[in-house]
Amino acid sequence: MTQHTDQTVTPEPEQQSLFNEQAMAATASDPAARVEELRRLIEHHTYLYYAKDAPEISDFAYDSLMRELRELEHQHPELVDPSSPTQRVGGYVGDQFAAVRHEQRMYSLDNAMDLNELDEWLGRLEEFFGRMVPVVCELKIDGSSIALTYEDGRLVRAATRGDGTTGEDVTVNMRTVKDVPLRLREQGRDGVVRPGAFEVRGEVYMPKKSFDFLNRAAEANGGKVFANPRNAAAGSLRQKDAAVTAKRDLSTFLYAIADQNAIAAETQWDMLQWLSESGFHTNPDIRRCTTAAEVHEFCQQALENRGNLPYEIDGVVVKVDSFAQQAAMGFTARAPRWAIAFKFPPEEKTTLLRDITVQVGRTGALTPVAELVPVVVAGSTVARATLHNLDEVHRKDVRVGDTVIVRKAGDVIPEVLGPIAELRPADAEPWQMPAECPSCGSPVIREEGEAKHHCISIECPAQAQERLVHWASRGALDIDGMGDEIVGRLLETGRVTDVADYYTLDAVELSMLDMGRVNKDGEPIRLGQKTAQKLVDAIQASKERPLARVLFGIGMRHVGKTMAEALAAAFPSVDQLRAATEEQLAQVDGVGPKIARSVWVFLHTPANVEVLERLAARGVRMADDVVAVDAGPQPLDGLAFVLTGSLVESGMTRDEAGAALKALGAKVTGSVSKKTSYVVAGEAAGSKYDKALKLGVPVLDESQLMTLLETGQLPEL
Numbered sequence: 258m259t260q261h262t263d264q265t266v267t268p269e270p271e272q273q274s275l276f277n278e279q280a281m282a283a284t285a286s287d288p289a290a291r292v293e294e295l296r297r298l299i300e301h302h303t304y305l306y307y308a309k310d311a312p313e314i315s316d317f318a319y320d321s322l323m324r325e326l327r328e329l330e331h332q333h334p335e336l337v338d339p340s341s342p343t344q345r346v347g348g349y350v351g352d353q354f355a356a357v358r359h360e361q362r363m364y365s366l367d368n369a370m371d372l373n374e375l376d377e378w379l380g381r382l383e384e385f386f387g388r389m390v391p392v393v394c395e396l397k398i399d400g401s402s403i404a405l406t407y408e409d410g411r412l413v414r415a416a417t418r419g420d421g422t423t424g425e426d427v428t429v430n431m432r433t434v435k436d437v438p439l440r441l442r443e444q445g446r447d448g449v450v451r452p453g454a455f456e457v458r459g460e461v462y463m464p465k466k467s468f469d470f471l472n473r474a475a476e477a478n479g480g481k482v483f484a485n486p487r488n489a490a491a492g493s494l495r496q497k498d499a500a501v502t503a504k505r506d507l508s509t510f511l512y513a514i515a516d517q518n519a520i521a522a523e524t525q526w527d528m529l530q531w532l533s534e535s536g537f538h539t540n541p542d543i544r545r546c547t548t549a550a551e552v553h554e555f556c557q558q559a560l561e562n563r564g565n566l567p568y569e570i571d572g573v574v575v576k577v578d579s580f581a582q583q584a585a586m587g588f589t590a591r592a593p594r595w596a597i598a599f600k601f602p603p604e605e606k607t608t609l610l611r612d613i614t615v616q617v618g619r620t621g622a623l624t625p626v627a628e629l630v631p632v633v634v635a636g637s638t639v640a641r642a643t644l645h646n647l648d649e650v651h652r653k654d655v656r657v658g659d660t661v662i663v664r665k666a667g668d669v670i671p672e673v674l675g676p677i678a679e680l681r682p683a684d685a686e687p688w689q690m691p692a693e694c695p696s697c698g699s700p701v702i703r704e705e706g707e708a709k710h711h712c713i714s715i716e717c718p719a720q721a722q723e724r725l726v727h728w729a730s731r732g733a734l735d736i737d738g739m740g741d742e743i744v745g746r747l748l749e750t751g752r753v754t755d756v757a758d759y760y761t762l763d764a765v766e767l768s769m770l771d772m773g774r775v776n777k778d779g780e781p782i783r784l785g786q787k788t789a790q791k792l793v794d795a796i797q798a799s800k801e802r803p804l805a806r807v808l809f810g811i812g813m814r815h816v817g818k819t820m821a822e823a824l825a826a827a828f829p830s831v832d833q834l835r836a837a838t839e840e841q842l843a844q845v846d847g848v849g850p851k852i853a854r855s856v857w858v859f860l861h862t863p864a865n866v867e868v869l870e871r872l873a874a875r876g877v878r879m880a881d882d883v884v885a886v887d888a889g890p891q892p893l894d895g896l897a898f899v900l901t902g903s904l905v906e907s908g909m910t911r912d913e914a915g916a917a918l919k920a921l922g923a924k925v926t927g928s929v930s931k932k933t934s935y936v937v938a939g940e941a942a943g944s945k946y947d948k949a950l951k952l953g954v955p956v957l958d959e960s961q962l963m964t965l966l967e968t969g970q971l972p973e974l
């Protein structure tokens with residue numbers, strides 16, 4: 258749920274009165290009580306939203322409760338508690354995971370590979386009890402097993418299954434999973450008082466959409482691509498930095514309790530009910546069956562409906578309903594005898610690999626793509642599948658002309674598993690990455706230690722939109738008004754192909770730019786005179802930006818704002834930068850050999866040189882004025898600052914505040930470490946603030962910052 262962010266929201270009047278007046282009254286008299294109250298309220302509404310899909314308050318109201326709690330915890334650090342809902346998105350970097358011994362073993366499941374094997378198992382049940390006993394059918398969620406321990410209603414530990422006897426302690430990470438209750442009400446909706454300590458078990462999974470999104474982003478940035486949602490869930494859970502887990506959109510379905518005696522339920526069915534009543538997320542797709550035919554029907558429906566579910570399933574788990582009957586059957590060394598996993602048939606087909614083409618992403622990453630003779634897999638036609646990168650093509654050893662095995666589970670990304678060796682044509686050659694970008698013909702490069710090849714030409718059309726928008730963005734050349742839509746139109750009309758073309762636009766021509774839409778009379782909508790003039794003024798103004806903005810705006814790989822500033826400080830003109838050797842570049846603060854190589858190659862790629870020359874010819878400043886006189890010692894010399902949150906009272910942007918600090922001699926960096934001297938926390942400060950607290954870095958609020966900027970004096974803390 259993206260709406261529940263911790264961004265500052267401007268409250269609407271009546272909602273403000275509903276929440277904030279109460280808040281202020283309680284805050285003034287007893288902050289601890291208000292914090293308690295807020296935590297309860299937020300937990301209740303989180304439960305309604307995530308576990309029940311039935312919110313009772315607006316996202317706005319939820320956000321304001323969260324904001325108030327965050328503020329109170331900020332003002333009263335002694336009230337901060339790891340169980341607080343504000344701690345879900347943590348910036349912790351945990352040590353590697355500690356081992357957890359499971360008090361009750363976490364078993365695997367025996368499999369039935371088809372309906373015959375399922376019937377054999379049902380037959381064994383009937384034999385054992387002398388009759389068919391009730392069973393519960395559940396979906397088999399394709400995620401990772403998880404065990405959650407609660408003590409006095411608080412989540413105290415989360416552990417993976419591991420080898421069944423010993424798992425890994427992933428508590429910090431699981432706290433970030435939004436549908437996991439951190440604290441339970443003392444009694445469930447059913448009125449039953451919860452036991453002091455108990456352990457619930459289930460599956461943590463990644464929804465298909467999030468999985469696709471994650472992989473697509475990884476693909477574009479050359480990051481790790483997960484084979485399936487199950488791996489993605491397990492991988493995301495086992496992150497060293499819980500903040501990464503928090504961003505991964507994991508969810509849970511809980512379906513078991515370690516010690517069945519801990520609760521009043523006597524059947525699987527009632528236990529699922531109890532879990533749901535207690536605030537855990539349970540899967541609604543369950544059925545209690547008393548005949549084999551009903552079980553078959555459930556399996557069949559699950560198989561047919563599989564593609565429509567927002568998460569991945571790989572079968573159906575059938576469990577004896579009664580706990581007493583479960584106990585009578587017991588366990589084998591590996592799995593319970595009272596349950597079976599009916600596995601869906603594999604969704605694999607063979608087809609011909611016609612070709613391997615190369616796709617150029619918006620960031621210049623090159624991805625080989627398998628072009629297949631179309632084949633129907635799992636109900637949909639597959640004609641293309643990503644092969645990720647060159648190493649992957651070689652590891653799988655797929656060649657053009659091969660007959661390959663293609664897999665597709667549900668509606669998740671299709672995958673080429675590998676070739677059928679016997680069917681390979683005699684002349685099939687191992688595939689190679691082309692030496693030139695298929696989009697623009699520039700040389701393709703692969704940096705050391707990276708899986709992806711890249712095209713780094715500024716003129717590559719596949720990357721044009723991204724590059725043009727980035728150049729105009731606020732931190733770069735800051736051409737106000739030059740956003741995605743106008744850039745898109747300029748590209749489409751062919752009027753602009755690279756950033757140097759911006760500086761040839763005039764107001765008359767721009768005012769006629771066809772926006773690709775029509776008004777109610779069917780006439781094309783044009784940009785218009787006023788907007789065009791504003792844009793041209795902004796373009797003109799951008800010519801005078803400092804060199805660091807140009808170096809950031811031009812879009813060299815690995816060169817962010819801070820790096821661009823360091824480069825501009827060391828080499829105050831593009832000419833000097835181009836004249837530098839890789840070794841000289843590597844000496845610059847924070848650069849190092851890898852980035853030095855990347856910068857050097859960029860600045861010596863002919864297409865890029867040509868654009869830089871055209872920019873200079875059109876009046877864009879390519880050098881900073883070097884201040885010859887030493888300004889002498891500055892009050893903040895040697896101190897490193899990090900800014901987080903937004904500065905509300907002064908109305909300054911973070912960039913402006915950063916520039917003001919630098920003018921006093923400070924260094925301003927992007928992330929908090931032990932070396933950070935001060936963190937300035939504005940409104941809605943996020944994980945950097947948390948990290949400052951963790952590392953004991955002093956935090957300044959906005960008014961302290963203003964005093965510092967005015968007087969040059971550090972406040973006493």
Ligand code: AMP
Nearest residue numbers: 365366395396397398401402460512574
């Ligand atoms: P496998 O990993 O193939 O041996 O299958 C066993 C695993 O299936 C268990 O460890 C659980 O993590 C998982 N599983 C998924 N859904 C369920 C469910 N509804 N009931 C029991 N186990 C499940």
